[in-house]
Amino acid sequence: MITINDVLDKVRENNIGGEEVIRKAYLLASKLHEGQFRQSGEPYITHPLYVAYILASTYNDTETIVAGLLHDTVEDTDITLGEIESIFGSSVAGLVDGVSKLKGLNFSSKSEKVEANTAKILRAINDDIRDIHIKCADRLHNMMTIGFKSEFKQKENALETIDLYVSLAYRTGMYEVKKKLEDLSFKVLNPLDYEDTSRKINEYFDVNKDTLDRVVFNIEKTLRDNNIKGVVKLRIKEVYSTYKKLNKLNRKFNNSDTSIVTLDAVHDLFAVKIITDDYLDCYKALGVINKEYVPTKSIIKDFIAVPKTNLYQSLHTVFSVNNCLVQAQIRTNFMDMIDTYGLPYYIYSKNKPFSEVQDEIRENLQFCKDLNFLSEYFERNDLYVEKVKKELFANEHVYVRTKNNRTIELPSGSTPIDLAFLEGDSTGYNLGRAIVNGIEVPLDYELKNNDRVSFVMGGGPEDYWLDSVKTTRAKEKILEYKRTCNYS
Numbered sequence: 001m002i003t004i005n006d007v008l009d010k011v012r013e014n015n016i017g018g019e020e021v022i023r024k025a026y027l028l029a030s031k032l033h034e035g036q037f038r039q040s041g042e043p044y045i046t047h048p049l050y051v052a053y054i055l056a057s058t059y060n061d062t063e064t065i066v067a068g069l070l071h072d073t074v075e076d077t078d079i080t081l082g083e084i085e086s087i088f089g090s091s092v093a094g095l096v097d098g099v100s101k102l103k104g105l106n107f108s109s110k111s112e113k114v115e116a117n118t119a120k121i122l123r124a125i126n127d128d129i130r131d132i133h134i135k136c137a138d139r140l141h142n143m144m145t146i147g148f149k150s151e152f153k154q155k156e157n158a159l160e161t162i163d164l165y166v167s168l169a170y171r172t173g174m175y176e177v178k179k180k181l182e183d184l185s186f187k188v189l190n191p192l193d194y195e196d197t198s199r200k201i202n203e204y205f206d207v208n209k210d211t212l213d214r215v216v217f218n219i220e221k222t223l224r225d226n227n228i229k230g231v232v233k234l235r236i237k238e239v240y241s242t243y244k245k246l247n248k249l250n251r252k253f254n255n256s257d258t259s260i261v262t263l264d265a266v267h268d269l270f271a272v273k274i275i276t277d278d279y280l281d282c283y284k285a286l287g288v289i290n291k292e293y294v295p296t297k298s299i300i301k302d303f304i305a306v307p308k309t310n311l312y313q314s315l316h317t318v319f320s321v322n323n324c325l326v327q328a329q330i331r332t333n334f335m336d337m338i339d340t341y342g343l344p345y346y347i348y349s350k351n352k353p354f355s356e357v358q359d360e361i362r363e364n365l366q367f368c369k370d371l372n373f374l375s376e377y378f379e380r381n382d383l384y385v386e387k388v389k390k391e392l393f394a395n396e397h398v399y400v401r402t403k404n405n406r407t408i409e410l411p412s413g414s415t416p417i418d419l420a421f422l423e424g425d426s427t428g429y430n431l432g433r434a435i436v437n438g439i440e441v442p443l444d445y446e447l448k449n450n451d452r453v454s455f456v457m458g459g460g461p462e463d464y465w466l467d468s469v470k471t472t473r474a475k476e477k478i479l480e481y482k483r484t485c486n487y488s
Contacts, residue, residue: 001046002053010056011065016348018062022052025066025088032077039148047141048072054137058177058341059348063088064130067095071134075100091128091354098124098131099138112382118164119381122388126372129361130354132168133344136177139165143184158188167393171367173310173342179238186240197243204263205236205270208324212270215326219272219289226288230276235329237269245269267299267318268327275336279304282330286315289328293319304331306401309366309409311338311346366409367392373473387472398447403454414470415444419453421474428477432459444468 004026008019029048036044052068060068066088073079074096085093102120107113124131139161146154162185169178187194205212212234220232237245242263249261263269274285282304290300299318307313315330337345343361350357362368370392378384396412400419410418416436421428433456434441444464447453461481469475 001042002049004049007049007052007056007065010053011062014056014059014348016056016059016062016065018065021062021088022065022069025069026052028079028087029069029073032073032079036076038145040145044072044076047145050141050144051134051137054140054177055133055344058133058137058174059337059345060130060133061344061347061354063091063354064095064133064344067092067099067130068134068137070096071099071138094124094128095131095134098128099134114160115381115385118385122371122385123375126368126375128354129172129343129358129365129368130347132172133174136165136169136174136181140177140181140184143181143188146184146188154188158185161185162189163389164393167389169342171310171392172344172365173312173338173346174344175312175342176340177342179241182240183238186243193243194239197246198239200263201236201239201242201269208270208322211322211324212272212326215293215321216272218292219274219328222288222292223274223285226284228276228281228284228288229278230274230281230285233273233275235271235273237266237271242266242269264323264325267296267325270324271327271329273336274328274330276330276332279332282315282332285330286317286328289319289330290317293321293326295319296325299327304335306405306407309399309407311342311365314339370473377472377476391471398449398451400447400449400451400453403452410447411470414447415468416441416447416453416455417443417465417478418469418471418474419447420455421469421477422471423455425477427455427457428474429460429481430457432456 004023007026008022011017011019011022026049030045033044033048038044038047048069048071051071052065055065055068070084070088070092074081074084081093081097084096098121101117102113107116121131121135142157143161146157149157161181166178166181166185169175169181183194216232216234223230223232245266245268246261246263249265274289276282276285296318299316301316304313304315313331313335316327317330318325318327320326331339334349337349343365347354347357347361362372371388374384374387374391378387391411394411397409398412398414400408400410402408402419402423408419408422410422416434417428417431420431420434431443434443434445435454435456436445436447436451438452461478466475466478466482469478
């Protein structure tokens with residue numbers, strides 16, 4: 001059982017600070033939740049303690065950990081947000097408010113209540129993105145202890161986790177939390193496929209263990225021989241992620257049975273992580289590894305020069321040894337910490353109060369911009385939640401590069417018109433031609449992964465544009481243009 005001392009030990013280990021105020025928040029939460037119990041029979045305070053421990057383990061700041069300890073107090077006890085603000089400040093009160101469910105309102109249906117609370121969480125993120133970290137930590141502990149709920153509630157919570165919280169964790173780069181949420185949910189929703197996929201992974205690993213051990217040994221030796229300092233680790237893909245990849249490969253080959261495509265087709269089932277001290281050593285390591293092992297065609301990717309939209313950076317190459325595909329992921333220590341912990345570690349690395357970092361995050365994290373835009377355009381909760389899930393949490397996206405080498409994520413089926421309006425109203429309203437990979441394409445061309453896109457100005461919205469775009473931003477801006485033209 002996690003105690004406040006475990007939380008404080010982790011705070012000290014990660015050099016987060018604020019031990020006194022964290023203990024103060026624990027004492028208040030413990031007093032407020034006194035006499036309350038979880039379905040497991042444990043005192044309720046065990047839950048906020050575990051949430052705080054997850055937050056401290058993932059490098060969240062003091063205010064977020066304090067809010068994690070207090071996250072259920074307004075919802076489940078008599079304390080008010082005003083009282084929390086008077087004790088811990090407006091930032092902590094705002095975080096607690098953002099993760100608290102709506103109280104005192106009458107809803108016509110359960111779905112309306114769910115949509116209202118989901119919308120509240122999403123809108124709170126516009127004010128303080130750290131609310132994602134608290135909600136994901138809260139959901140992770142709830143999924144870890146879900147066995148005490150009814151089967152119906154287990155499946156309901158697992159579906160919501162996959163539908164909302166996994167996407168939130170991914171959008172902010174919290175891969176470790178995301179992967180745990182996925183596997184815990186998959187085990188609840190589809191236990192037979194979970195056990196079957198897990199068994200296949202273990203059996204396939206046992207068959208290839210000696211090969212993988214030799215690969216790790218050889219890469220370590222190759223790095224030493226070339227004076228490259230680095231740590232080499234083996235990573236095995238998670239169960240749900242592997243299951244999804246098999247499904248995707250089967251769809252690609254028009255198969256409905258996931259057993260047809262086998263694990264030897266999953267190029268990143270086994271990954272060797274090479275973690276270096278220096279940015280340039282990543283590229284040196286890529287060179288010597290590709291010399292040692294012939295790379296598989298078309299699977300070398302540079303996410304260092306062109307990071308993913310959720311801060312992920314790494315070099316990827318894939319090779320085959322004894323008919324076993326192995327992916328090498330090469331990155332610096334900092335990049336590996338970002339890969340593991342995502343936005344919380346990014347904020348931590350700045351060594352500044354969050355108030356001094358949040359504008360930079362809003363400017364550089366595409367998810368924040370898109371979420372804010374949708375929030376402004378849709379006041380109705382059901383429409384807002386629907387649009388967020390359809391556009392930002394969709395399973396299929398394309399990643400394209402702009403002329404300044406930025407990576408932009410768009411829903412599948414998006415066109416250069418969508419991208420133009422994402423870059424800015426003036427670009428969209430004056431779009432004349434689109435150049436993709438050096439070749440002019442029609443403006444309703446469907447963008448594909450890794451397309452390089454630039455624009456030539458000198459045009460403007462035409463009637464067919466409205467039927468050619470996928471994003472709400474583009475549709476609304478085109479409609480706004482048409483209304484202006486009709487009015488004038």
